[in-house]
Structure formats: C-alpha cells, structure tokens
Amino acid sequence: MSSGVLEVRDVQKTFGAVTAAKDISVSVPQGSIYSLIGTNGAGKTTFVNMVTGYIKPDAGTINFGGRNIAGLPPRQITRLGIHRSFQIAQLCNELTVEENMLVAGAIHGQTRPSFLRRSDDAQARDRAMATLERFNIAEHRNRLIPELSGGVKKLLDIAMAMAGETQIMLLDEPTSGVAADEKFPIMDLVINALRDEGVTVIFVEHDMDIVNRYSERVLAFYDGQIIADDTPDVVLSDAEVQRYVTGAPA
Amino acid sequence: MDLVATILVDGLIYAGWLFIVSVGLTLVFGVLNILNIAHGSLYAIGAYASASLVGAYFAAGGDAFPYGSYIAMILAAVLVAVVLGPLLERGLLRYFYGRDEVLNVLVTYAVFLILEDVMKLIWGVNPYFVYEPYTLLGTVEMGSLFYVGYDFAVIAAAIIVGLAVWLTLNRTQTGKVVLAVIHDAEISQTMGVNVKRIYLGAFMAGAFLAALGGALTAPMISVTPGLGVNVVIVAFAVVIIGGLGSVPGAAIGALMVGISRAASVHLLPEAELFIIYFVMAIVLVFRPEGLFAKTQARKI
Amino acid sequence: MMRFSIFTYAAIGFVVLAAGAIVLPDWAMFLFAMALAKGLVCLGIVGMMRGGVVSFGQGLYYCLGAYTATLAANFLGVSDIFLLTLLSAAVCLVVGMIFGPLLSSYRGIFFAMLSLALSMVLYGSLSKMSFIGGTDGLNIGAPTFLGWAPEGRPLQTALYLYVVTIVVISGALMRVYFDSEQGLITLATRDNELRVEYLGASVRNIMAFNYVFGALLGGIGGTIAVLALGHVDPEFAFWTTSGEFVFVAILAGYLSVPSVFVAAIILELVRSFSNLYFPNTWQLALGIFLLIVIVALPSGLGSLVSRRKGQDT
Numbered sequence: 075m076s077s078g079v080l081e082v083r084d085v086q087k088t089f090g091a092v093t094a095a096k097d098i099s100v101s102v103p104q105g106s107i108y109s110l111i112g113t114n115g116a117g118k119t120t121f122v123n124m125v126t127g128y129i130k131p132d133a134g135t136i137n138f139g140g141r142n143i144a145g146l147p148p149r150q151i152t153r154l155g156i157h158r159s160f161q162i163a164q165l166c167n168e169l170t171v172e173e174n175m176l177v178a179g180a181i182h183g184q185t186r187p188s189f190l191r192r193s194d195d196a197q198a199r200d201r202a203m204a205t206l207e208r209f210n211i212a213e214h215r216n217r218l219i220p221e222l223s224g225g226v227k228k229l230l231d232i233a234m235a236m237a238g239e240t241q242i243m244l245l246d247e248p249t250s251g252v253a254a255d256e257k258f259p260i261m262d263l264v265i266n267a268l269r270d271e272g273v274t275v276i277f278v279e280h281d282m283d284i285v286n287r288y289s290e291r292v293l294a295f296y297d298g299q300i301i302a303d304d305t306p307d308v309v310l311s312d313a314e315v316q317r318y319v320t321g322a323p324a
Numbered sequence: 325m326d327l328v329a330t331i332l333v334d335g336l337i338y339a340g341w342l343f344i345v346s347v348g349l350t351l352v353f354g355v356l357n358i359l360n361i362a363h364g365s366l367y368a369i370g371a372y373a374s375a376s377l378v379g380a381y382f383a384a385g386g387d388a389f390p391y392g393s394y395i396a397m398i399l400a401a402v403l404v405a406v407v408l409g410p411l412l413e414r415g416l417l418r419y420f421y422g423r424d425e426v427l428n429v430l431v432t433y434a435v436f437l438i439l440e441d442v443m444k445l446i447w448g449v450n451p452y453f454v455y456e457p458y459t460l461l462g463t464v465e466m467g468s469l470f471y472v473g474y475d476f477a478v479i480a481a482a483i484i485v486g487l488a489v490w491l492t493l494n495r496t497q498t499g500k501v502v503l504a505v506i507h508d509a510e511i512s513q514t515m516g517v518n519v520k521r522i523y524l525g526a527f528m529a530g531a532f533l534a535a536l537g538g539a540l541t542a543p544m545i546s547v548t549p550g551l552g553v554n555v556v557i558v559a560f561a562v563v564i565i566g567g568l569g570s571v572p573g574a575a576i577g578a579l580m581v582g583i584s585r586a587a588s589v590h591l592l593p594e595a596e597l598f599i600i601y602f603v604m605a606i607v608l609v610f611r612p613e614g615l616f617a618k619t620q621a622r623k624i
Numbered sequence: 625m626m627r628f629s630i631f632t633y634a635a636i637g638f639v640v641l642a643a644g645a646i647v648l649p650d651w652a653m654f655l656f657a658m659a660l661a662k663g664l665v666c667l668g669i670v671g672m673m674r675g676g677v678v679s680f681g682q683g684l685y686y687c688l689g690a691y692t693a694t695l696a697a698n699f700l701g702v703s704d705i706f707l708l709t710l711l712s713a714a715v716c717l718v719v720g721m722i723f724g725p726l727l728s729s730y731r732g733i734f735f736a737m738l739s740l741a742l743s744m745v746l747y748g749s750l751s752k753m754s755f756i757g758g759t760d761g762l763n764i765g766a767p768t769f770l771g772w773a774p775e776g777r778p779l780q781t782a783l784y785l786y787v788v789t790i791v792v793i794s795g796a797l798m799r800v801y802f803d804s805e806q807g808l809i810t811l812a813t814r815d816n817e818l819r820v821e822y823l824g825a826s827v828r829n830i831m832a833f834n835y836v837f838g839a840l841l842g843g844i845g846g847t848i849a850v851l852a853l854g855h856v857d858p859e860f861a862f863w864t865t866s867g868e869f870v871f872v873a874i875l876a877g878y879l880s881v882p883s884v885f886v887a888a889i890i891l892e893l894v895r896s897f898s899n900l901y902f903p904n905t906w907q908l909a910l911g912i913f914l915l916i917v918i919v920a921l922p923s924g925l926g927s928l929v930s931r932r933k934g935q936d937t
Contacts (some may be wrong), residue, residue, distance in 0.1 A: 126822070152824040164822070167809075168816035175813040180805035188802055193808035238824065279806045367649045401878055416915075427734050430874060431918060433867060437911030444904040557744065557863055566739050598748025601741035608738055612730065 079104040080125070080156075080242055085134030085144070093298040094120040095131065100293060100303060102242075107265065109277045109285045109306075111319055112295030119161070120280045121295070122244050123277075126158045127151040133192060138242070155241035161230035161250060161278075165219045166198050171230055172215040175202035175237075182238030209233045210268050225256040232264055237270075243268055245277035248283060257281065261288055282310060282320055294319050326467055327544060331586045333466065339582025340482035344540065345555060345620055346562040347489060347574045348533030354506045355526035357425065358417060363433040363534045364556025365439035368396025370535025372443060373400035374542040375452040377532060389511045393457045397539040404535035409528030418523070436552070444549050451546035458543035478540055482578075485533065489571050502526060506569060561604040567614030576615060580607075630780045634796040639884065639910055640865050641788040653784050655892050656735030657852045660787045662686075663847035663888035667798055668838030669873040669882055675834045676800065676814030677731055684746050685716045687763060687861035690850035692716075692843070694764045695756065703769035705786060705851065712847040713840055720839025728831035743861045752899035761857025787848045794895025795881045801837075802881070809832060815852065871910065875917050877924020887925055 078101035087095035092116050102108055110118040123129040125136055127148040138146040143151055166174050174193060179201050180187045192198075206212040209229045214222060222230070228248060235243065248264060249257040265288050268275050279285050285306060286294060292309040295301040296318040300311040309315055349363045356543040377396040378386075386392050412435060420431050461473030504512045505522045513519045538551070544549075562581050566573025581600050588599040595602070607615065641877055665682050672679050696702040696711050723742060730738055739778040739818035751759045766779055774782050801807050810830055813820045817827045859865060868891065876887035894913070898906035917924065 085927065148822045149824045152822055158822065164816055164819040166812045166819065167811060167868055168815050173808065177808055177820070178823050180809055181820070181825045181831040187809055187825070189804050191805055192803050193805045196807075235818070239896045250751065276643075309874075326937060406692050419919075427918065429733065429736065430678075430870070430914065433870075434911040434914035434918070437907040439911075441908035441911075445908075449904070551863060557740065560737055561741065564734070568733065594749070594752045596748070597751055598745040601744045601748070605738060605741050605745075606934070608730070608734060609726075612734065 078106075079138065080133075080276075081137040082121075082125070083135045084138070085121075085124060085131045085136065086309045087124060087129065087131050095124065096179050096298045098134065098300060098322070100300065102276065104129050104272060105272055105274055107269075107274075107288060107290045108293060109289035109291075110278045110284070110293050110295060111285055111309075112318060116295035118295050118318070119246060120298075122158060122276075122278060124160060124244055125151075125174065126156060126244060136149050148256075152238070153240050157235040157238075157240045157242070157246070158244040159228070159232045159235045159246060159248060161246040163224075163227040163251075165227060165230060165234075167219045170218055171206065171211065171222070171226075172199070172202055172236060174219070174230060175206055178202075178237035179205075180233040201298070205236060206230075207249040207274075208265060222257075223313075225253060225260055228252055229263070236267070240268075240271065240273050241275045242276065243274065247280065249279070249281060257284060258287075286310065298303040327488075327590060328499060329467060330469060331583065333469075333471065334589065335371035335579075335583035335586035336479055337471075337582075338498075339578045340479035341537070341541065342558065342562050342582055343482045343575055343578035344478070344533065345537035346559040346566075346578060347485060347571060348530035348537075349559050350563045350566065350569055350571060350574045351489065351533070351552055352530035353563070354571075355502060355524055356417070356421070358420075358428045358432060359425065359560070359568070360530070361429060361556055362412065362435040362439060363435050363530070363559060364552030365443070366408060366534035366552075366553035367538040367541075367555050367559075368443060368529050368547075369408065369439065370401050370404050371387065371540030371542040371545075371547045372452065372537035372538075373404055374549045376400070376447070377403075378454045378542070379452070382454075385475055390456060390460055393460070397457065397542070398536070401532050401535035401539045402576045405528045409531040410524060410530070413524050413527040417526045417527070418520075421523075436556070440549065440552065447547075449549055452542075453546050455543055474543070481536075481540060485536070486571070486575055490532055493571065498525075532592045542604055558600060561600045564614055565604050565607045567611075567616035570616035571615070573614060573616035630796050630800055634792050634800075635796065638788060640786060641791070644788075645784050647708075650777065650780060653780055655739060655896060656889060657780075657784045657787050658849060659889040659892040660791045660885055660922060661845045661848035661852060662872070662892075663876055663885040664791065664794060664848070665842045665869045666872040666876065667881065668841035669843075669869055670876060670878045670881075671798060671801075671810075671837050671841075672831075672834045673873060674807070674814060674878045675810045676817075677735045677831065678870060678873075679739040679866075680736040680863065680870060681741070681743035681866050682838060682842045683863065683866035684739070684743035685720065685839045686846035686849070686865065686869070687743070687746055687750070688712070688719060688856065689716055689843030690856040690860050691750070691762075691846075693847040693850055694762045694856050697764050697767075698762060703765065703768045704771075705769055705783075708767065708851070709790075709844055709847050712843045716839045716843030717836065720836040724832040724835035724839070725828070727835060728828040733890050740863050740866065743866055744863060747845030747861040747863075749860045750861065754800055755824070757857065759858060759915070761855060761859075763855050764852075767851050768845070769870045783848075783852060787852075789886060790844060790848065794844070795885070798837070799881045803873075806833070824860065858907040868910075871914055874914065875924055877921070879923060880925070883925040 078221060080102040081102045085095050098121060103130055110121060112118045118127060124131050127146050135142045138156060139154060143154065153321040161237040167175065170216055176198055179198055180193055211226050211229050214226055232245065249260060252260060258312055289306055291304065292306050292313045293300050294309055301318065302312050302315050310320060345367060349360060352358060352360050374397045377400045378393045381393050381396045420428050458472065458474045461477055464471045464473050466474060492505055501517055502522055505519055505530050541586060562577040563574055565580060566577030581603060584599050584603050585596065588595045644653060648656060665686050669679055669682055692712040692715045693708040696708055727735060727738055756762060764924055769782055809820060809825055813827050813830050821827055846860060871888045872891050876884040894909060895906060898909050
C-alpha cells in the first residue's frame with residue numbers, strides 16, 4: 075500500500091450492539107478528492123468523526139503526518155491540519171457572518187489569541203473578508219446567521235473550516251439542506267477553493283451526481299464496512315454497491 | 325454499634341424528609357424541564373398553610389379527634405397545589421417553556437422572591453407554633469435513645485409517597501403518558517397527548533409534594549419567614565446528586581445526603597452545615613450529570 | 625458614531641463617578657460605594673455569562689476576599705487598603721485557579737449548582753468557626769491609605785474615590801478583554817462550543833480564564849464592601865447573596881460594562897427605599913423587577929445602548 079497523506083488501518087468501532095466501523099482501512103493520497111457514500115447508519119459519519127477526533131476508535135490506527143492521531147481531541151487534530159465542515163452547519167448564531175469568520179481567524183492567527191488585541195482590527199478583518207470573498211458570501215458580512223439561506227450557511231461553515239493551515243478537509247454532506255439549483259455552484263466554488271490550496275478533500279454525499287462529478291475516488295460504506303474503494307465509474311456500477319447503497323444503476 | 329445505629333436511624337429520618345421535599349422538584353424538572361427555585365416557597369407556604377389549618381382545627385374543637393389534624397395538614401398541601409399550581413404554571417411558567425434552562429431558573433427565582441414577601445404579607449413575620457400533631461404519636465424507644473414517633477411516620481410517609489409516585493408513573497396509563505412527555509414532549513404532542521394538561525398536572529403534583537413536605541415539617545419547628553431559603557438548596561443538592569428528573573435518583577440522593585449529614589452531626593459537627601454540598605460536588609466530579617442521568621443522543 | 629478610545633471613556637467615567645465625592649451626601653456615598661463594590665462581583669459574572677455559564681456562587685469570592693482582608697487587618701495588623709486589596713486578590717486568584725479548571729467542564733444548571741455548592745461550603749464552614757466569629761462574623765477597622773489615616777467624611781471620600789478608581793480600571797480592562805480576540809472567542813463559545821473546539825481552541829481554558837477573572841473581581845469587591853461596612857459575616861457566601869449578584873448581571877446584560885454598575889446602583893437604591901418605606905416588600909419588588917427585565921429586556925440594560933442584537937441569557 076503506497077503511503078498516503080492519511081492512512082487509516084484496521085479501525086474498529088462499536089456502540090453497544092451496533093457495529094459502526096469494522097476493519098476500516100484506506101490510504102488517501104495527497105491532493106486527491108475522495109467521496110464517501112452509503113446509506114444512513116452505514117458508518118460514513120462515524121468515519122469522519124473518528125478521523126476528526128469526535129469519537130475514539132476502539133482499535134486501529136489513523137496516521138497523519140507520521141503520527142497516529144486516533145483518539146486525539148478535535149482541537150489538536152484541527153491544529154495538525156485536518157479540518158471539517160458539518161452536516162448541519164455549526165455556526166455562532168448570535169454573531170454576524172464576519173464575526174464568525176473573525177473567530178476562526180483569531181483561533182488560527184499568527185499568534186495565540188490575544189487578551190488585548192481587538193478581534194476586529196484591520197488585519198483580522200482583511201483576512202476574514204478575503205476568505206468570505208473567496209466563497210462568494212462577502213455581501214452577507216453583517217447579517218446574523220438565522221437570516222441566511224441554507225447554502226450560505228454551508229459556505230460559511232466551510233469557509234470557517236478553511237481558517238489556518240488546512241491539509242485535509244472533510245466535508246460532511248456539503249450540499250444537504252441546500253436548494254437543488256445551488257448544489258453545483260456551491261460544490262464548484264468549494265472544490266476549486268480547496269484545490270487551489272492543494273488541500274486533500276474527503277466529502278460525504280448522498281447525491282450521486284455530485285459524487286460522479288467531483289470525486290476522483292469513491293468509498294462505499296455498508297454496515298460499518300467499506301465495500302468498495304475505487305473510481306466513481308467502477309464503484310457506482312458495482313453490483314454490491316447498487317444493492318446496498320445507490321439502489322439503481324448509475 | 326450504638327453509634328452506627330443512631331447514625332442510621334437519624335439518617336433515615338432525615339432522608340425520609342429530604343425525599344418528600346425533593347421528589348416534587350425532580351418530577352417538575354423531568355416533565356417541564358424547569359428547575360423550580362420557587363419549590364422552596366411552595367414548601368414554606370405548605371408549612372404556613374398547615375400551621376394555620378391545624379391551628380384553626382384545634383381552635384374549632386379538634387381536640388376531640390386530634391388525628392384529624394393530620395387530615396388538615398394534607399388538606400393544606402392540597403390547597404396549596406390547587407391554588408398556586410395553576411396560578412404559577414398557567415399564569416407564568418408556560419410562557420417560558422422551551423427557553424434556556426438557566427433562564428427558567430431565573431424566572432423561578434423571581435417567583436421565589438415574590439412569594440417570600442407574599443408569605444410575610446399574609447402570615448406576618450412572627451413565628452407560628454403548632455406542635456400538637458408532633459406529639460400525637462408518642463415516643464419510640466430504641467436502645468438507650470428515645471425517638472419521637474412522628475419522625476418515623478415521616479419515613480413511612482416518604483415510602484408511601486415514593487411508591488405512589490413510582491406506581492403512578494410506571495403502572496398507570498396517565499403515568500406512562502407522563503413518561504412519554506418526559507422523553508419527548510414534541511413527539512408526544514404529535515401523538516395526541518394533551519401536553520398542556522400533563523404539564524399542569526405534573527406541576528401541581530410537584531407543588532403538592534413540596535407543600536406536603538412543609539406541612540409535615542410544620543409541627544416540628546417554628547414556622548418563620550425564610551423557611552424556604554434553606555430548604556430549597558438542600559433539595560437541589562439531593563436532586564442534582566440523584567440526577568435531574570429521576571425519582572429513584574431522588575430517593576438514593578436523599579439516602580446519601582441523609583446518612584452523610586447524620587454521620588457528620590455525630591462524628592464531625594463542623595461539617596454539618598456543608599456536608600451536603602460536599603457530597604454533591606464529589607458526585608458531580610465522578611458523574612457530571614448526577615447518578616441517574618438520562619443518556620444523551622449524538623449531536624453531530 | 626465616533627469611536628473614542630477606551631482611555632477617553634475611562635476618563636469620562638472617572639470624572640462622572642468621582643463627582644459623587646463632592647455632590648453626594650454621606651448616606652448616598654456609602655450606598656454608591658457598596659453598589660460599585662458589588663458591581664465588581666457582577667462584572668465577573670457578566671464575564672462568565674459571555675461564555676454561556678451563570679455562576680450562582682460568586683458569594684464564595686466576595687466572602688473570601690472580605691474575610692481575607694478582615695483577618696489580615698485583625699490578626700496581622702495590615703491596615704493599608706492597597707495591601708489588603710492585593711492580599712484578597714491573591715487569595716482569590718489562587719482559589720480561583722484551583723476551582724476554575726474543575727468547574728470549567730460543567731455547564732448550565734450543573735455549573736450553577738456546583739458554584740453554589742462551593743459558596744455554601746464556605747458559608748457552612750465559616751458559620752461553625754467560632755474562633756473567627758462564627759455566624760456573628762467579624763468587624764474590621766478603618767483602612768489607611770499609604771500611611772494616611774483619615775476619619776469621618778475624608779475617610780468616606782477616600783474610600784469612595786478608591787472604589788471608583790478600581791471600578792474604572794477594572795471596567796476598562798474588562799472592556800478591552802471583551803473586545804479582544806479571546807473575548808470574541810468567549811462569545812462564540814456561548815453560542816457553539818463544538819465549533820470553537822473544532823476550530824482548534826480549548827473551551828475549558830476559556831471558561832477557566834473567565835472564572836479566574838470572576839474570582840479576582842469578586843474578591844476585590846468583597847474587600848471594598850467589608851471596608852465600607854466595617855463588618856463581615858458568613859452571609860456574604862450565602863446563596864441569596866450570590867443570587868442578588870446574578871440579578872444585577874441579568875439586569876445589566878453582557879453588552880455594556882457601565883450598565884453593570886448602573887444596575888448595581890439601581891439595586892442598592894431600590895433596596896434602600898424598600899427597606900425604608902415598605903420593609904416587607906423588598907424581595908417582592910426585586911422579583912417583579914427581575915421578571916420584567918427577563919421579559920422586556922432579555923439582553924439587559926446594555927441592549928439599550930449597544931448595537932448588537934442579543935438574545936436570552
């Protein structure tokens with residue numbers, strides 16, 4: 075097995091009687107774009123949660139940058155360069171869009187967050203606005219979160235996750251809750267922005283059009299196991315995958 | 325051996341009282357998700373009402389049948405529940421359902437403050453003594469110590485209350501509906517449950533239990549303003565230890581606190597006033613949500 | 625709207641408050657001094673509220689600071705107000721640094737109850753310690769100011785100006801902190817802890833810092849209060865004392881620092897009038913007042929002056 079930027083080996087996880095992960099092994103090369111597919115409860119989100127530190131695997135290793143990160147807390151894994159976005163956008167509802175971005179920037183700033191330096195000084199704002207502009211949501215900078223559309227919330231969620239050095243980005247259902255006509259534009263924006271930075275992308279998706287169009291490789295999950303690990307064409311025409319995941323020929 | 329027995333008996337007596345005083349609080353939290361500081365006021369009003377009713381009873385010739393004073397006490401608790409329950413729940417608390425838990429604590433704290441003075445305005449600031457019911461059950465001799473029979477009756481009352489609450493929740497139709505509401509009020513509502521009525525009922529039950537605690541205590545003490553202030557935080561500690569919303573938890577919590585305090589009184593009197601909070605802090609260190617906390621679903 | 629520097633605001637605040645030394649009669653100056661001292665404790669609560677937790681036990685530090693000062697004065701002969709303040713602050717800092725990390729894992733009701741429990745432990749302990757007064761408490765003599773030992777009106781004025789200075793400095797420092805990066809992260813924590821952790825910050829650290837600041841402010845407030853009153857007793861740590869601090873913090877909201885002290889002054893004024901004219905309705909007034917604030921001004925008085933749209937506590 076060639077050495078990828080992220081090496082998951084024999085990871086196991088059960089919750090009582092439920093097997094959420096069994097013999098999960100995958101090697102993700104630097105700069106590639108992976109998608110994870112599978113029905114609800116198949117283990118995709120558990121995978122993401124284990125890689126990003128929300129859940130600790132029962133066994134197995136997750137190697138990144140030469141060390142095993144399995145079991146580390148999310149904030150340490152984030153600092154190492156593995157970032158994630160969320161299925162339901164996790165934003166600070168009482169802050170404006172710009173302030174949300176400022177928080178991300180403050181945590182990932184050049185130095186530790188300061189007790190004295192203003193959170194909204196010129197430099198911080200410029201940095202925040204640059205990211206907001208990259209994601210096309212700068213016009214919403216002064217709005218509060220509850221006023222935003224699903225698509226904008228998702229973009230902000232991802233934009234915030236971009237703060238700091240991002241080497242691997244895990245996107246948890248980036249287009250769920252987004253209007254149909256916004257899905258492709260949002261994915262175009264996000265994947266291009268990530269590609270420009272050389273970020274390795276792993277996204278969870280239910281929409282096979284999105285999977286087909288944007289991923290270089292697909293991991294199909296079923297019942298806690300990976301039942302296919304190949305290019306989209308191969309995976310989506312696989313009989314088992316069709317039976318347990320997509321339900322119809324691609 | 326004598327000392328152990330003494331501590332156990334004292335502890336049980338105190339635990340019995342604690343349970344009656346706390347179970348209403350945990351029930352209200354379980355159903356309505358409100359930690360009701362005014363529970364202390366309901367306790368105190370129960371004590372005052374009991375004192376007044378018992379006083380009136382004996383003044384009206386109750387000496388002929390002194391045990392009737394017990395009925396008067398229970399009646400006092402019922403009155404408090406029936407009058408204040410709907411007033412507080414329908415009149416105020418229902419506007420705050422679904423809001424932040426701590427915000428609701430502040431609302432009930434405001435009610436507590438208001439009721440403290442309402443009590444002073446109704447009953448004045450002088451103490452009330454109604455000790456007759458306390459003396460009716462004689463004394464019990466255990467080893468070399470004498471206990472008042474009434475204290476044991478409180479233990480019996482606690483057991484009856486505990487069984488009644490448990491049986492109602494687990495063995496009756498209404499009880500099962502209440503349990504469903506505790507689990508998920510929204511889903512229960514979509515299944516046709518009249519959640520409003522359950523809320524009101526649960527709150528009234530909690531008010532009754534609080535007032536009952538006060539009513540039963542009135543003959544043992546002099547009823548004065550500020551009664552609720554000390555009781556409510558003790559009830560909190562018991563409920564937190566046991567796990568918010570758990571009736572068995574309240575029983576275990578009451579036992580733990582009761583025995584700890586009895587032990588403290590006899591072995592380490594300096595700790596008597598704070599041992600309960602110490603126990604609570606220790607429990608929370610090991611079980612951050614109390615002993616019988618509800619399991620949480622995954623957030624992301 | 626022009627943005628003045630924090631120094632300008634601090635200077636204005638000082639001048640306005642200091643004017644009280646000339647304008648206010650004795651009883652009012654005492655009242656204001658007490659209010660400002662208590663306001664410091666409330667400022668600490670507001671700092672924690674910005675992180676999403678409400679401490680129902682700041683009486684712990686209020687009492688600890690007051691007793692430290694009193695014991696230092698009575699048993700160690702320390703009378704200098706600066707020294708007493710420093711001593712109390714140091715003690716509260718140490719205690720705060722012990723309990724802060726412990727409490728920082730808790731939220732909501734549990735944080736509130738644990739903080740309350742700690743203060744009640746102090747209350748219970750002090751009540752039983754008859755060698756330092758038990759429930760009667762202790763008296764403390766008048767403070768000295770770097771060697772100067774005033775009496776009468778000059779003493780009152782000196783104490784008043786001292787608390788005004790402390791308030792202005794603390795208020796300014798806290799405002800700078802609130803506007804800082806850590807301050808913004810604190811606000812974010814209140815909203816979405818999960819996100820803040822996932823962004824790479826330690827929520828526990830943030831909470832612990834806010835708690836320690838609260839401990840410091842509580843201790844300093846308690847020191848000044850005991851010097852103004854001349855007396856301390858275990859009631860300083862009783863939960864109803866802490867409840868009043870929370871009341872002021874709720875009334876003030878977390879958007880504006882001056883509103884904390886305005887709210888504290890309002891409370892003291894209402895308390896005095898109530899005690900004078902309607903002795904049995906002080907708590908009734910307080911309770912109704914609290915309800916009105918919760919319903920009508922959910923973000924507190926501060927929302928009247930601040931542009932930010934806040935929500936529930």
